[in-house]
Amino acid sequence: MPSKKNLKKLNVFCSTSSTRLNEVNNLLIPSLEKQTYEGEIHLSLLNYEANEKIKEEDIIDSEKLHIRIINPPKPLGFGEAHNYSFNLVKPSKYFLIINSDIYLERDCIKEMIRTFDEDTGLIEVRQLPFQHPKDESHKETFETSWASGCCLLINVEFFKKVGGFDPLYWMYLEDVDLSWKSWINGYKVLQNPKAVAYHFTGLYFRYSPNRYYLEDFWSLRNFFYISYVYWGNKGLRRAKEIVEKIPYYDKEIKSEAYQNFLDLKENNRIKKIRIPTNLENKIHIHGYNKFSKNP
C-alpha cells in the first residue's frame, strides 16, 4: 500500500438532475459530511438534464462542505458532464466522481486517498451490497481490470493526458473505456477493498423491465462501440454474436442498439485503440453484461 499523503482539498463531482435532489440531500451530502477524511470537500453538483435549473435553495445547508451548482446550457451525457465540471473547476492532483444515490461508509474517502499515488490512474470503491462480479481485484496490489464510475477517484494528470471521458458513450461503459486507457497509458487501476460505498442500484431489482429500457439500450449500444474500438470488426462480430444469445432482451432493442452504433460509426471518426500484448489479461471481454453470466 502506498504511503499516506496529506492532501487538503478534495473536489467531488456529482452529475445529477433537478429530479434527483432528494438523493443529493438525503444520501450524498450527509454521507460526505460524516467522512473521517480531514481535508476540505468541495462538491460540484452538475445538472446533466439542463432543463430545469438547480438552485441554491434546493440544496440543504452544509457546514462541512463547499457546494457549487453547475447548470450547463445543454443536456450532457455521463462522461461529458464530468469533463464539463473538470474543465470548469480545474482540480489538482485528483478528484472524485460520484453518483447521487451513493452512500459512503465513513472511512471511504480517507481510504481511497490513502491508496493514491502518482502511478495510479483510477481508484474505485468496493460497492455493497452488490459487488461488481468482474475479475476480483488482486489481493495484495488491489489492481483491477476496470473501475466503476459510480464512485471513482481520478488522477488529474492521467485524465488530462487521455482527454477525459469519451463523450461518444453518452452513458454506460465510459468507465470501462477510461480504465483501459489508464492501463494502456501506464497508470494503475485499483480497487481499495476498505473503501466501501453502499449503492442500492435499481438495476438488480428488475421486477419491471421497462424501467430499465434506457439503461439496456445504452449498455447494448456501447457494448458494440467498445468492442469495435478495442478489437475492430472482429470484436464487433463477436459482440453481435454474444448479444444475439442474450435471452432477456427482445430483438427490437438489440437491433435498435446496433443501428444506433452504426449511425455513430458513420457520423464520427472513431479512433481505434490497440491493446499492447502485455495488457491482454487486463483488457478483455468475457461476455456481455457485468450483471449476468455469459450467454
Added chain:
Amino acid sequence: MNNDFEIYRLCRDSETVRRLKKHEKKYNLPKTNYHTDKDLYTFFNEILKDCQKDYALVCHDDVIVPINISSNVNMAIEKANECFGEQNWGILGNAGIEAVSKKTRTFIADPHTSILPYKTEIPILAESLDGNTMLLNIKSLKNKNVSLPKNLKGFHLYDLILCMESYKKGLVCGISSWLYVKHDSPGNYEAFINASKQRQFQNYFKNSFSNHLITSINDNIQVEREYKHLNRNSKNLLSFEETIQKTISSLYKNSPIKLNVLIRIHTPSRKVFRLLETLEIFRRNLNKNVEFNVILGINNISEKEISPFIKEIKKEYSNLMIKDIYIKESRERYPRVNVIGEVIKTIEDEDSYIWIVDYDDFVMPEIAKHIQWVLSNNDIVAGDSYVFNEQWDKKKFPITSELSDIIKSENINTLLTGKIYIPVCSIIYKTKILKRIFNENQLLGDYYEDYAITLLAVKDNEYWCLPLPFAGISYHGGNTVLEQDRTHWDYSYATFLSEIINKNLVNKKTYSLFNSLPPSRDAEFESFKKGLIWKYLQKYRKIKHLIKKTI
C-alpha cells in the same frame, strides 16, 4: 348503501343492442344506455360530460355481467371509497396491471383465463386497466376535469390512456374482484399492436411521459424517442410510473405509520454496523409521517458483557434513536422466539408494524419510498430477499459478498406445501397479529419459528406478496443456517410441523389441491437422476472428459 349508477355499452350493431335489451329485461339488469356508430374516445368523453349519475359502468358489448351486478358495483364502490377515499379514485376495473409490481391481475372469465381468482377485500392499486368493464367515478373525474384527449380516435388504447389521464390529474385506479364478469372476446392483439404504432398514440405517449416503454395488459408499447437525451426531454416529463408513484404517495402521505425494526442480537458482532448503515439510509428515504423505531432485542448474553458495544452503536447511529431491550430468561422459550415475544410485549401500539431483522442481515432502503402506502391497507406484507454468500473478519462490512439467490415474496405461498424458504426479514407484520400469535401459542423450539409465525399469521389474515426488495440475507461461516450440528434444528422442525398440522393450518381444500397437482419437474428430475440412464450418462461424460484431457 345504494350508489347511483348507470350502465353504458357501445355496441357494434343494432342487432347486438336488441339482444342486450332483451337480456336487460329478462334478468332485470340496471338501466343501460346503448350506443352505436361512434368511436370509443368520443363515447367515453360523452359519458364523462353528460352522465348525471355518480358512477357509470362502461362495458363492452360482449361482456356478460352477473345478474346481481347492482349489489356488486355497490360493494366495489364502497370498498374503493373505504380504501382510497371517495374523491381520490377515478376508475375501477376487473383486470389490469398492478401498480409498482406490474403483475397482471384479472377477475374475469375469458378465453385467456383458466384459473379462478381469489377475492381481495380491497381494490388492488392499478397502473392501468382493461377496457372490458370500467367503473367511472363520474364525480371525481368531473371534478378533476379528466377526459380522453380530443385528438385521439379509434377503438384501442382508450382504457390505458384514460388511466394515464386519471393519474395525471391525481386520481388512482383500482382492480376490484367485485367487478367480475364473463368476457366472450379474447381481444385483438394484432389490432392493438398496429394501433400502438400509430402516430396519434405515439405522439400522445411521447408528449405525456418520459417512458421509452409502456406496460399494458395487452403487451408492452415501445415509444419512439430520440435517444440522445437521458430520462427526460425538454418538457421535464415524468415517467408514467413516477406519475403513479407521485399520486399514490400523495394519497397516503398523511396516513401515519409506525414501523418498529426489531434487531435480534446475541453477540457484540460488528456485523450489525452494516445493518445499521442500511437502516440509516432507509430512514433517510422515509416520509415524515412514518415514525421509525429501532429496537435491539438482546438475548443470550449478559448486559455487562455487551453494554459497552451497545453504547458504541447508539452513539454512532444516534439518528436512529435505538432502544435496547435485554431479554432476561432467554432459554425459557428458546432465545430466538423468546426475544420476539418479549419485545412485542413492550410495544403498546397494536396498529404499529414490526419488521424482524437479524443483526447479520440488512434492509434494502428502496422499499422506504413505498412503505407508507404499502402498509396502509395491509397487515402482512412479504417482500423479496436477496441472499449473499459472504466472508467476514472483524470489520463493519464483509470481505466478500456475492449475490447467490433471490428469495421471492411469493415463496410465502409454498409454506403450506412444506417448502419452508422465506426468511423472517422478508415479512412485515402488524403488531396486533404477532401479539395474538404469542398470546395464543406456546411456540416451543427455535430456528423454525419464522415459518411457524408466518403460518399462524396468514391463517386468518390477508397477506400481500410484493415483488420489491425488502432485505439482504447473509450466509457466512458463523451463522445458524450453516451450523454443523443440526440436532436442535431437527427437534424444532419436528415440533413446529406437528403444531402446524395439529392446529389445522393446512385446510382440507388446500391439501387436496396440492395433492391433485402433477409432480413438479424438479421431483421428476430427481427421480430420473436415481435411474440407470443417468448413471451411464455420467460415466460417458467422465470418459469423454478423460479422452479429451489425454488428447
